[in-house]
Amino acid sequence: MYYIDVILFSSWKWEQSTNIAKPPGFGAEPQKAVERAEGTVRKACNKSRQPSTADDDGGLPETSRIWKSTRHKDVSRSARFFLWMLLHDGYKVGGHWAKIEGHEFKATCAQCGVTESLEHILTRCDAPGQDEIWELASEMWKLKTGEDLPKPTKGQIMACATTKKKDVGTTRLFRILISESAHLVWRLRNERVIQEKLPASQNEIHNRWLGAMNIRLKLDCTLTNAEKYGKRALKKDLVQKTWSKVLKNEATLPRDWMRETEVLVGIG
């Protein structure tokens, strides 16, 4: 984890930290990749800005805010690294392989027969995974807000930790939902393509997604322990606002449900 922390901390100016190995796939023109990513994030924020989402500053995120977002504590540590790699165009997919002799076949999605891209993997691929996961995310979002969650673009995924919704609870759930869901889509794709496992079944996808959300919920509950975490503890009020309306048997839970060991998200 130290390695990841160092990378995250060094952010996109990693070239100043010459003792750190380049992350895989980090190209020869990092500045261009960084500028491209910033443009994508701003475009995504612009598109998703609607009066109902009430972006508090009414503007597009500053460069510093985009990069800080990859260290935002609303996003789990492993998903932070995933977002950081997305922003840096650090994953080798599609076109990266097209000119590498003997590896050209890796440029194409074996399921769909098109050139792979992160957008394709995360939001368009016909292989089992992304469609099912975004439907589950939408189901949870509907419980929380009464609205469907449109499938995000790659830019909206990259921008999730800078996105604000109508209140702190929905904002935080949105960030958790998007980052964890996208990260799981990516992991399932890697298991299928890199580890050459059979595509996940509908049941497995459902259980893995639910598991990822329950891990975040349990982590939140654990981090409210002020005796253990002191000033770093999460405020119970924030955790309550984040998970209200999406818990299993919520009406029967005690008021201080964060101390319960069996509290789970309530879909499926």
Ligand SMILES: [Zn+2]
């Ligand atoms: Zn595909």
